[in-house]
Amino acid sequence: MPTRRHFISASAKGLLGLGAIPAFAQSSTVGQPPTVWPISAPGQSATHGGRQATGTGLIYDARYLDHVLPNRQGEPHPERPLRLVRMMEVFAERGLDQELIPLSVLADPMSAIRSLHSPEHVESVRRIEVTGPVAELAVAGALGAVDAVASGQVKNAFCASRPPGHHANNTGREEGFCFYSNAAIATRYAQRVYGFERVLIIDWDYHHGNGTQNAFYDDPSVLFFSTHDWQAYPGTGDPSLTGEGEGSGLNINAHLDCGARDVDMLRHWDAKLLSAVSGFRPDFIIVSAGFDSRRDDLLGCFDLTDDVFGRMTRTAMDLADEYAEGRLVSLLEGGYNVEGSALAAAAHVEALLLG
Numbered sequence: 001m002p003t004r005r006h007f008i009s010a011s012a013k014g015l016l017g018l019g020a021i022p023a024f025a026q027s028s029t030v031g032q033p034p035t036v037w038p039i040s041a042p043g044q045s046a047t048h049g050g051r052q053a054t055g056t057g058l059i060y061d062a063r064y065l066d067h068v069l070p071n072r073q074g075e076p077h078p079e080r081p082l083r084l085v086r087m088m089e090v091f092a093e094r095g096l097d098q099e100l101i102p103l104s105v106l107a108d109p110m111s112a113i114r115s116l117h118s119p120e121h122v123e124s125v126r127r128i129e130v131t132g133p134v135a136e137l138a139v140a141g142a143l144g145a146v147d148a149v150a151s152g153q154v155k156n157a158f159c160a161s162r163p164p165g166h167h168a169n170n171t172g173r174e175e176g177f178c179f180y181s182n183a184a185i186a187t188r189y190a191q192r193v194y195g196f197e198r199v200l201i202i203d204w205d206y207h208h209g210n211g212t213q214n215a216f217y218d219d220p221s222v223l224f225f226s227t228h229d230w231q232a233y234p235g236t237g238d239p240s241l242t243g244e245g246e247g248s249g250l251n252i253n254a255h256l257d258c259g260a261r262d263v264d265m266l267r268h269w270d271a272k273l274l275s276a277v278s279g280f281r282p283d284f285i286i287v288s289a290g291f292d293s294r295r296d297d298l299l300g301c302f303d304l305t306d307d308v309f310g311r312m313t314r315t316a317m318d319l320a321d322e323y324a325e326g327r328l329v330s331l332l333e334g335g336y337n338v339e340g341s342a343l344a345a346a347a348h349v350e351a352l353l354l355g
Contacts, residue, residue, distance in 0.1 A: 052155075052326075053149075053152040053153070053154060053155045053325075053326065054154070054155050055101050055154045055155055056099070056100055056101065056154060056155065056156050056157060056158065056349065056352045056353045056355070057100065057101045057102075057103040057145060057148045057149070057153065057154035057156070057157035057158070058100040058101065058102055058103060058157065058158055058159075058160065058349075059103050059105065059141035059142070059144055059145050059157065059158070059159040059160065059161055060084070060088065060102070060141075060159075060160045060161070061105060061137060061141065061161070063133075063134060063137055064081075064084055064134060064137065064138065064141075064160075064161050064162050065081040065084060065085065066081075066130055066134055067081070067130060067131045067134035067135070067162060067163055068080070068081065068130075068131075069131075069174075069177065078177075078298050078299055078336035079162065079163065079164070079177040079334075079336065080338075081162075082338050083162065083335060083336070083338055083341060083342075084160055084161075084162060086338045086339060086341075086342040087160055087341065087342040087345050087346075088160065089342070090342040090343060090345070090346045091345075091346060091349065094346055094350070096346065096349055096350070096353070099353050100158075100349070100353070101153075101154055103144050103145060103148045103153070103154070103157060104144050104148075105137060105140035105141045105143070105144040106139075106140045106141075106143035106144045106147065107140075108140075109136060109139040109140040109143050109185075110122075110136070112139065112143055112185050112188065112189045113136065113139055113180055113185055115185070115188050115189075115192070116180075116181060116184055116185050116188055116215060117168075117170055117180060117181070117185075118170040120170070120172055121169075121170040121171065121172045124172035124173065125172070125179050125180065128179075131163070131179065132179075134162075134163065135163055135179035135180050136180070137161070138159075138161040138162060138163055138164075138165065138180065138182055139165075139180050139182055139185055139186075141159045141161040142159055142161070142165075142182045142183070142185065142186040142189075142329070142331050143185070143186060143189050145157035145158075145159050145186070145329045145331075146186050146189055146190050146193075146194075146329055149284075149327050149328065149329050150190060150193075150194040150196075150284070150327065155326045155327075155328075155355055156317070156320070156326065156327070156328040156329065156330070156352050156355060157328075157329050157330065158289070158330045158332075158345075158348065158349050158352060159182075159329070159330065159331045159332060160332055160345070161182075161331065161332055162332065163177055163178060163179055164176075164177055164178050164182070164290070164331075164332065164333040164334055165178045165179070165180055165181050165182030165183060165184075165185075165211065165288075165331070165333070166178060166181065166182070166183055166203060166205060166207075166209035166210075166211050166212045166288050166290070166333050167207070167209070167210055167211050167234060168180050168181040168182075168211045169181070169210070169211050169214055175211070175234070176207065176233060176234060177334075178211065181211045181212060181215060182331050183201055183203070183209070183212050183286050183288045183331055184201075184211065184212050184215035184216065186286055186329060186331065187199045187201060187215075187216070187222060187284075187286055190284050190286075191221065194284075196283045196284040197221060197283055198221055198222075198223070198280055198281060198282045198283055198284075199221065199222050199223075199282055199283075199284045199285070199286060200222075200223045200225070200277060200280065200282035200284070200285045200286070200319070200324075201216075201222060201223070201224045201225070201285075201286045201287075201288065202225050202273070202285065202286070202287045202288070202312075202316055203224070203225065203226040203227070203228070203287075203288035203290070203333070204226075204227050204265070204287070204288070204289065204290060204293055204309075204312060205226075205228060205288055205289075205290020205292060205293060205333045205334050206228060206229055206232065206290060206292040206293040206297065206299065206300035206301075206302060206334060207228055207229070207232055207233055207234065207290065207292065207299075207300075207334060208226055208228040208229075208230065208232075208234065208236045208237030208253065209224075209226050209228075209288055209333075210234050210236040210237070212224055212226075212288065213226065213236070213237075213241075213251055213253075216247065216250075216251070217241075217243055217244060217247055217251055218243065218244050218245040218246060218247040219246070219247045219250070220246040220247050220250060222247070222250065223250045223252070223276060223277065223280045223282060224250065224251050224252065225252045225254070225272070225273050225276070226252070226253055226254065227254045227256055227265060227268055227269075227293070228253070228254070228255065228256065228293075229255065229256060229257070229258060229260075229300070229301070229302070230253070230255040231258075232299075232300070233299075237253045237255065238253060239253045239254065239255050241253055249276075250276075250280070252272050252273065252276060254268040254272055256268070256302060258301040258302070259301065259302070259303055260302045260303060260304070261302075261303050261304065262304055262305055262307065262308040262311070265293075265302075265304060265308055265312070266308065266311065266312075269312065269315060274319075277319055277323070281323050282319070282323050282324055283323065283324050283325075283327070284324055284327050284328075284329075285316060285319060285320045285324055285327065285328045285329075286328075286329050286330075286331065287313075287316055287328065287329070287330040287331065288331055288333045289309075289330045289331060289332055289333060289345070289348060290332075290333035290334040290335060291309070291332075291333075291334065291335030291340070291341040291344040291345055291348075292333075292334035292335045292336055292337075292341070294306070294309070294335065294337065294340050294341065294343075294344045295340070296337050296340050297334075297335065297336055297337045297340060297341075298336040298337055299334070299336050300334075300336075306343050306344050306346075306347040307347065309344045309345075309347045309348045309351075310347040310348065310350065310351040311351075313330075313347075313348050313351035313352060314351050314354075316328060317351070317352070317355045321355075326355065328352075330348065330352070332345070
């Protein structure tokens with residue numbers, strides 16, 4: 001397995017443009033149990049039928065398109081269904097639908113949701129017509145992906161789901177287009193159900209994942225690494241905030257200025273993430289994959305190219321291979337330039353498939 005430094009020194013030698021794609025099969029619905037696969041113990045290779053786990057799973061459900069936030073001053077809301085529609089089209093145009101493995105969502109995610117969110121918050125979200133059930137379905141997709149990766153059905157997985165989650169706390173309402181903290185819930189589920197001891201969460205969204213940070217700020221079992229514009233919404237992500245108590249040093253906030261380029265992003269990975277991971281040694285990795293950090297986003301101002309999303313993905317996979325038997329689950333967060341986000345997501349998924 002080539003290291004990240006070998007990968008970066010090779011420049012752009014072919015992570016992109018794997019092929020050319022028609023519609024995905026819809027994943028199973030909430031209420032239908034997922035396929036049961038053999039479960040490997042943490043620290044052991046994730047296997048299926050005695051073989052090393054391979055392949056990239058996809059969580060997608062057409063009901064993710066049902067959630068619609070109110071228009072803003074007559075303009076379409078940036079977090080709109082077209083984000084996923086175009087993403088699936090680009091996946092199809094590149095032939096990725098022939099390579100990705102459709103995964104089932106978890107039948108009942110509510111106990112996992114309640115393990116992180118307060119009863120008042122949950123009941124408030126559940127009262128929101130249409131959006132409440134879809135937000136629950138987004139969590140169900142994240143947990144279904146954890147099931148598939150932890151049990152060895154696939155090596156890694158991408159959740160093309162909405163609404164996003166990394167801003168959600170316990171306010172009883174939407175925060176930054178988020179309702180439930182999908183990545184944090186998935187982390188707790190991986191620990192509680194499968195016994196993983198140390199989870200790395202990588203968040204490359206343009207906006208700081210304040211909900212994720214809040215969930216694990218004093219938790220020694222989670223390393224949270226977030227690259228973001230500290231000056232943007234929600235105004236959190238101060239690099240001086242590094243965790244507290246037993247979690248001290250395990251909350252890494254890396255600020256990038258408006259106009260940041262690929263090299264600026266990768267510099268933070270080199271300087272801050274890699275050494276932290278070598279000491280932490282995660283046995284499961286979750287990516288909060290926000291593509292509003294790509295150039296030309298409606299709500300971001302970085303100048304990142306599609307290439308860097310492939311590079312970051314390859315790095316995350318190298319870390320997963322070294323410490324976590326390849327186990328990695330990626331969850332869609334932001335990304336509001338419909339075409340740009342679809343292209344960046346395709347670069348991300350193409351890299352996952354190369355694993």
